[in-house]
Amino acid sequence: MTEKNITTKVQVFAYTELNEEDKKLVDMAKQATQASYAPYSHYHVGAALLLDNGQYFIGANQENAAFAGICGERSAIYAAGAQYPGVPVRKLAITAAQDGEIVAEPVAPCGVCRQAILEFEKNAPHPIEILLAGREQVYRLESIASTLPLCFKDF
Numbered sequence: 001m002t003e004k005n006i007t008t009k010v011q012v013f014a015y016t017e018l019n020e021e022d023k024k025l026v027d028m029a030k031q032a033t034q035a036s037y038a039p040y041s042h043y044h045v046g047a048a049l050l051l052d053n054g055q056y057f058i059g060a061n062q063e064n065a066a067f068a069g070i071c072g073e074r075s076a077i078y079a080a081g082a083q084y085p086g087v088p089v090r091k092l093a094i095t096a097a098q099d100g101e102i103v104a105e106p107v108a109p110c111g112v113c114r115q116a117i118l119e120f121e122k123n124a125p126h127p128i129e130i131l132l133a134g135r136e137q138v139y140r141l142e143s144i145a146s147t148l149p150l151c152f153k154d155f
Ligand SMILES: [Zn+2]
Pocket: 071, 072, 073, 074, 109, 110, 111, 112, 113, 114
């Protein structure tokens, strides 16, 4: 028997340490929390992404009584995919708000969103940089695959 250790590199930034492009994405994600429709969870997720063609997209979770809503991350990436099919996603920022405030700790995407974003990453010529934002700190990951060790993939 042998053991394998799988590690994920996370760079931790103060918001003020981010470059201007990353600040803009985080700001857009924070703003997008206000577009969330979350009468059941009261957890307002906002996402913002930048495509390689320079276009930005936002997303926010949209719930319904059947609990068959969609997360903020997927609403953003699917909107981008519908508008610009095949254009790679360069970066994706994610955050959330509760009780009208951005949450203190950075938030990470759910497993379904990780798998959905991975599909976009596998079709792109480069990884998708992920920014997970809390009120003050931002975690930067070099790819969505790094959030999904031993992921299910056909490539
Ligand atoms: Zn999700």
